[in-house]
Amino acid sequence: MIRETLWERDLHQRGSASSFLVTEDRVVVHERHTRLVCLDREDGSVRWDAPIGTWPRDLVIANGRCLVLPQSPHRLSCLDLRTGAALWHVELPRLCGHVVASADTVLVGGWRGYTPLAAFDLRDGRPLWQTPSPARTALPVSWGGGVLMGHGPQAWLIDPRDGSELARWQLPEPLADTELRPVFTPVGPDHCLARLGPRSLMRLQPAGAVDELIRHDVDLVAEDAQFVGGVVWLRESRAGYLAADPATGSALWRVDVGQPLVSGVMRVDDGFVVAGEGALFRLRPDGQIMERSPHAHRISALRDLGAGEIILTTGGTLKALALESRRPGA
Incomplete structure (x- = not known):
C-alpha cells in the first residue's frame, strides 16, 4: 500500500489530531512543547518557526491567518500564515477554550462554561462584543452564514459580528460531550450533522428543522461524524467505523x-484508507478490507494530503506517505 515515505519530522513530543492542520500547500504543526512550525x-x-506557548487548546487557519490558543500563556495569538509573523494577540481568562473563525471574525470561549464568549476582528484583534457572564457551548463551527453553537438539548446559530441569534434548534436529546473535539459536521449550506447522546446523529436545517438521521445499535465515540467520499462515517467506541448514506442514514457497511x-x-482511488493504532487499511468502495500495511509506530491521527498522499502522527513524529495506486481489477 505504501509506495514511499515522502518526508518525516521529529516533533519531540506526542503527536495528536489536534496539534496539526493541513492546507493547500503547507502543514502547520505544534512541536517541541512551545513551537508552532x-x-x-x-x-x-x-x-517558519514561531514560539507560541504550551500545548494548543485550539489551532485554526482562516483567510491567510493562523490562530492559536495555547494552554499557557493565556492568550489568543494571530500569525501570518505565509511568514509566521505575529499580527496581534489578545489576553484571555484562564481555562479559555474553543476558537472558531468566520470570514472576518474570531469567536473565543465557552468551553465547559468557564469563560464568557468574546468576539474579535480577524484583521487586527479589535474587540467586538462579549457575553456579560460565562457561557457554555460545544466547539462552534461556521455554517449557514453564521456560527453554530450548542449545549445540552439546544443548538443555535449566531451572527459572529454582533452575537445576535439567527436560528435555534430543540434537540431530542443532549449533544454528545466531546470536550475540545467537534460535535457538528457541516455537509452543505442546507444541512449540518450533529452528534447526540451515545448513539445518535441528527440533521439540522437552516430554518430550524431537525430530524434523526442515524440511531446506531452500539455506542459511538464522542466526536463529530466525518463526511468523506459521499459517505457519513461514525467511529464506534469498541472498534471500527459505521458508514452510512447521507440522505437516508441507512447503513452501507461496517469496518472492523x-x-x-x-x-x-481518506479517499484513495475509488476506495478509502483508515488507520488502526498499528497499521493502515485500504478499503474497497464497498468498505471491505482489501489490504493491510503494518506500521512500526503507533498511529494517533490520519489526514489527507491529496493526490494519493497522506500525513499521519505517531508517538513522536509527523510523517507524509505516498500510497500506491491500485489498477482497475487489481
Missing part, C-alpha cells in the same frame, strides 16, 4: 479491523 506540504521543509481505529478517513 509551518512546513512545505511537498517536502516537509520549514517555512480487530483493533481500535484512529480518527480520520
